[in-house]
Amino acid sequence: MGLDITWKDASPGYEEQRVGRIFNKHRPDRFPAGILKASSIEDVVAGVALAKQKGLKLTVRSGGHSWPAWSLRDGALLIDLENLRELSLDDMTNIVTVSPSSTGRMINVDYLRERGRCFPGGHCPSVAVGGFLLQGGQGWNCRGWKWACEYIESMDVVVARHGQVEVVTASETVNSDLFWAARGAGLGFFGVVVRFRLKTIPLPKIMAKSILIFDASEYQETFEWFQQACLSFDFDVELVYLGLSRFRCLPESKGKPEDPLLVISATVWKEDQAEAEKALAVLQQCPKLEKALLNVPYAPTSFAEEYDLQERDNPPECRFFCNNAWIRGTPKEVADSLRRGFVELPTKDSYTLYYSQGPLRKLPDMAFDIQTEHYFATYLMSTDTTGGEDQLCRDWLAETFAAIDSKRGGPGGSPGQYLGDSDLKTRPAKFMSDEHWTKWKRIREKWDPERLFFGYGVHEKGEENRHLWELESRAKL
Numbered sequence: 220m221g222l223d224i225t226w227k228d229a230s231p232g233y234e235e236q237r238v239g240r241i242f243n244k245h246r247p248d249r250f251p252a253g254i255l256k257a258s259s260i261e262d263v264v265a266g267v268a269l270a271k272q273k274g275l276k277l278t279v280r281s282g283g284h285s286w287p288a289w290s291l292r293d294g295a296l297l298i299d300l301e302n303l304r305e306l307s308l309d310d311m312t313n314i315v316t317v318s319p320s321s322t323g324r325m326i327n328v329d330y331l332r333e334r335g336r337c338f339p340g341g342h343c344p345s346v347a348v349g350g351f352l353l354q355g356g357q358g359w360n361c362r363g364w365k366w367a368c369e370y371i372e373s374m375d376v377v378v379a380r381h382g383q384v385e386v387v388t389a390s391e392t393v394n395s396d397l398f399w400a401a402r403g404a405g406l407g408f409f410g411v412v413v414r415f416r417l418k419t420i421p422l423p424k425i426m427a428k429s430i431l432i433f434d435a436s437e438y439q440e441t442f443e444w445f446q447q448a449c450l451s452f453d454f455d456v457e458l459v460y461l462g463l464s465r466f467r468c469l470p471e472s473k474g475k476p477e478d479p480l481l482v483i484s485a486t487v488w489k490e491d492q493a494e495a496e497k498a499l500a501v502l503q504q505c506p507k508l509e510k511a512l513l514n515v516p517y518a519p520t521s522f523a524e525e526y527d528l529q530e531r532d533n534p535p536e537c538r539f540f541c542n543n544a545w546i547r548g549t550p551k552e553v554a555d556s557l558r559r560g561f562v563e564l565p566t567k568d569s570y571t572l573y574y575s576q577g578p579l580r581k582l583p584d585m586a587f588d589i590q591t592e593h594y595f596a597t598y599l600m601s602t603d604t605t606g607g608e609d610q611l612c613r614d615w616l617a618e619t620f621a622a623i624d625s626k627r628g629g630p631g632g633s634p635g636q637y638l639g640d641s642d643l644k645t646r647p648a649k650f651m652s653d654e655h656w657t658k659w660k661r662i663r664e665k666w667d668p669e670r671l672f673f674g675y676g677v678h679e680k681g682e683e684n685r686h687l688w689e690l691e692s693r694a695k696l
């Protein structure tokens with residue numbers, strides 16, 4: 220059987236193959252030379268060899284959920300892994316073997332649930348583990364259960380070097396430099412991962428949540444308190460502070476649908492209900508409790524229910540504009556810096572999020588190494604399919620992040636970003652320390668000496684791991 224490749228300008232159905240699996244309806248004008256639908260590891264090996272032979276660069280797509288659609292690069296051979304399928308659990312080791320296009324829902328709900336295990340995949344059910352794990356993976360309860368890439372036991376990767384294409388295994392002990400790079404390099408990874416072996420954890424008996432909703436006028440006090448309170452929750456609790464419109468979270472309440480409201484959400488995993496109730500009770504100490512528009516102290520939930528809600532809140536028919544920043548500072552400095560991000564949303568569908576990583580844990584030695592206690596991310600959404608709200612969203616992002624970046628990494632500013640919610644093209648910012656950047660380049664030289672993979676070269680300034688303000692001051696010299 221020949222390879223299933225759709226070539227640009229030569230095959231019918233090219234446009235559907237190019238963007239049909241891209242989640243974000245705000246799609247870039249970038250056109251791969253061809254799209255290979257791989258159904259086996261042999262197809263991937265043959266595809267990499269073909270790219271070498273034709274002098275094409277390579278890109279990979281597992282689930283198509285990269286917000287800026289980095290699987291699409293001009294002139295590349297795109298290897299799409301949708302049809303490469305594998306999912307099995309080893310009952311002795313509790314290691315689950317998955318293909319990169321497996322999604323959180325497939326792994327947790329359709330497969331592991333009945334086996335009494337789970338894995339901290341992405342919050343949206345349709346996020347595939349391929350791109351998610353390579354960038355770090357801020358999955359369920361990342362604060363307590365660690366970054367999802369810390370669950371990779373080993374992986375199989377198709378690499379091209381020394382004139383040969385081969386499948387190698389990478390783990391802490393085998394090809395450990397490749398393994399180091401895979402845990403955080405994201406779109407800059409220089410191989411095709413075709414299989415992950417992942418640790419799983421026992422599925423807790425209880426999953427429950429608590430929610431408080433406030434008017435935007437309560438921002439400063441509730442947000443400063445929440446940042447402090449996060450430090451006293453135990454590590455089985457995921458903690459989020461959201462800015463979203465009344466239309467999205469309390470549609471029945473009085474007021475304009477576009478009014479921004481503030482949602483404090485805590486989700487807990489425990490072995491019994493009494494422990495879960497106790498863990499969530501911290502929210503009831505909020506000094507502004509009597510001002511809450513809604514107070515749900517305890518509500519049972521499940522992965523299946525939460526995936527459904529995430530799917531509803533991130534509708535696939537929308538145009539998305541995303542960005543993010545790790546923030547440093549005292550609760551007041553953080554709240555002052557992010558005020559606009561929570562109380563002035565550009566469209567009624569948009570939402571913004573603060574995710575507590577505090578108290579911060581030490582990371583293992585891997586490419587991913589920039590984080591703070593405070594994660595801020597923006598998910599601007601437009602249902603206007605003509606693009607009529609695009610500029611509004613772009614301007615809002617530019618102004619909001621320019622204010623953060625004006626602090627140049629100082630108090631209330633950002634020392635870096637998370638690749639998962641980034642758009643390096645519109646806002647360059649560091650995603651690794653300088654030391655890790657140097658190490659990543661050295662490892663790439665070994666594993667991809669011919670630079671078959673695209674890497675981070677996404678804007679006119681070339682391949683950079685720098686903040687915008689550093690690039691701008693260098694340009695002035």
Ligand SMILES: Cc1cc2nc3c(=O)[nH]c(=O)nc-3n(C[C@H](O)[C@H](O)[C@H](O)COP(=O)(O)OP(=O)(O)OC[C@H]3O[C@@H](n4cnc5c(N)ncnc54)[C@H](O)[C@@H]3O)c2cc1C
Nearest residue numbers: 280281282283284285289290342343349350351357406412
């Ligand atoms: C609705 C939605 C919800 C999300 N929720 C979360 C969340 O909760 N937590 C979080 O951390 N992130 C989240 N994200 C971000 C998401 O994890 C990243 O965009 C991730 O890249 C998606 O993985 P993918 O395989 O679908 O991406 P793709 O678009 O398929 O790939 C993105 C890039 O990753 C690389 N890549 C992908 N697969 C491989 C492979 N097998 N081998 C080598 N390189 C590969 C390629 O460079 C590719 O261009 C979300 C995104 C969306 C759209």
